[in-house]
Amino acid sequence: MWSSVANGRPLAGTQLFNPIEVGELRLKHRLVMAPLTRLRAPGGVLHQDWATQYYSQRSQRPGTLIITEGAVPAPQFGGIDNAPGLWLPEQLAAWKQVFHCIHANQSYVFVQLWSAGAQGDPATLARDGLRYDAASDNLYLTPELEVKAIKARNYQHGLTVNEIEEYVRGFVRASKNCIEAGADGVEIHCANGYLLNQFLDPFSNKRTDDYGGSISNRARFALRIVDAIVGAIGASKVGVRLSPFSSFGAMSGARDPSTLAQYAYLIGELERRAQHGQRLAYIHLVDPHGRDANEFVYSVWKGIVIRTGGLATRPQVAEELVKNDRTLLGYGRYFISNPDLVVRVEYGLPLTQYDADTFCSWGPHGYIDYPNYKM
Numbered sequence: 074m075w076s077s078v079a080n081g082r083p084l085a086g087t088q089l090f091n092p093i094e095v096g097e098l099r100l101k102h103r104l105v106m107a108p109l110t111r112l113r114a115p116g117g118v119l120h121q122d123w124a125t126q127y128y129s130q131r132s133q134r135p136g137t138l139i140i141t142e143g144a145v146p147a148p149q150f151g152g153i154d155n156a157p158g159l160w161l162p163e164q165l166a167a168w169k170q171v172f173h174c175i176h177a178n179q180s181y182v183f184v185q186l187w188s189a190g191a192q193g194d195p196a197t198l199a200r201d202g203l204r205y206d207a208a209s210d211n212l213y214l215t216p217e218l219e220v221k222a223i224k225a226r227n228y229q230h231g232l233t234v235n236e237i238e239e240y241v242r243g244f245v246r247a248s249k250n251c252i253e254a255g256a257d258g259v260e261i262h263c264a265n266g267y268l269l270n271q272f273l274d275p276f277s278n279k280r281t282d283d284y285g286g287s288i289s290n291r292a293r294f295a296l297r298i299v300d301a302i303v304g305a306i307g308a309s310k311v312g313v314r315l316s317p318f319s320s321f322g323a324m325s326g327a328r329d330p331s332t333l334a335q336y337a338y339l340i341g342e343l344e345r346r347a348q349h350g351q352r353l354a355y356i357h358l359v360d361p362h363g364r365d366a367n368e369f370v371y372s373v374w375k376g377i378v379i380r381t382g383g384l385a386t387r388p389q390v391a392e393e394l395v396k397n398d399r400t401l402l403g404y405g406r407y408f409i410s411n412p413d414l415v416v417r418v419e420y421g422l423p424l425t426q427y428d429a430d431t432f433c434s435w436g437p438h439g440y441i442d443y444p445n446y447k448m
């Protein structure tokens with residue numbers, strides 16, 4: 074039923090399997106489950122049985138850090154049907170079960186906080202009486218989104234300063250909800266072309282106020298959110314995800330000459346806060362194919378770094394990256410199809426190939442029916 078791909082090189086005995094401290098947590102190894110949207114949460118409520126089983130399977134190795142799929146702090150943050158939410162009691166009750174089963178495995182969980190912005194669906198938002206938010210008015214990421222917005226008469230809306238403050242409050246409320254429900258922390262999603270990335274990128278941010286125009290202004294929204302969440306739950310419970318050189322979601326990536334400066338500034342600001350006693354748990358980078366571009370992070374940021382992208386089939390790259398003593402490795406797609414990925418990477422066991430058609434489909438197939446490796 075499932076096909077497999079060779080893995081090959083066991084990473085047992087490398088630094089990947091040495092324990093490490095991340096915030097207040099002591100992980101037993103450095104292989105992290107990257108955030109993976111599965112869109113199986115109608116009304117924003119995770120399926121009680123499937124979701125607990127899914128996360129329980131993937132946290133089976135004690136001491137693993139799980140970063141959850143992107144979760145939406147409030148309806149206005151979304152526009153993506155079946156993404157889990159963080160505002161209703163029934164949504165939080167379902168999350169509570171998930172956290173409980175991860176902890177029962179002696180593993181840990183950070184919830185990814187997601188705001189789609191212009192990557193939300195303007196028609197879905199219009200159906201629910203919600204704005205189609207972004208950094209700037211009518212500056213569509215793609216011609217397809219423009220057509221959709223016009224058809225739905227829900228034109229792209231650049232956030233006002235008051236609305237920015239509403240978002241900040243929404244992020245804080247959701248972070249507190251996560252901690253109260255038992256999560257170990259939250260990851261702020263500033264990557265992959267979603268709302269906070271849209272503010273960072275000069276292609277999608279043409280604002281002329283305090284939130285646009287200069288590198289420091291474009292970073293202001295992300296830093297406001299970091300500071301507000303840190304004030305609410307503490308720096309050691311907060312991570313930030315960035316994708317500096319990725320063009321996913323129509324972002325500029327390596328095409329814009331200010332990308333390196335933009336992210337060096339933002340990460341430098343996070344390091345400055347760290348040196349004043351507010352060190353975040355980690356910075357999580359989505360690596361582009363030529364991953365060397367992200368090496369600058371180590372000269373700016375002195376805390377924990379997670380590197381994600383294409384590592385499952387390239388164990389030699391993983392081995393090289395993890396030689397750095399403050400690096401953890403994130404695995405995405407192959408964690409979907411290999412619930413026991415940690416042991417497979419450890420011993421170089423074959424990997425089950427993932428089925429992309431079931432990444433965001435409905436039902437338990439491709440979600441909780443991938444098997445452990447049979448020795």
Ligand SMILES: Cc1cc2nc3c(=O)[nH]c(=O)nc-3n(C[C@H](O)[C@H](O)[C@H](O)COP(=O)(O)O)c2cc1C
Binds near residue numbers: 383384405407433
């Ligand atoms: C089905 C799917 C869903 C994803 N959902 C998210 C998400 O919710 N948040 C996020 O930051 N990245 C998301 N990603 C990106 C992954 O976290 C990861 O960066 C990417 O898959 C590259 O890692 P990999 O090569 O190990 O798969 C998703 C990727 C896939 C394939």
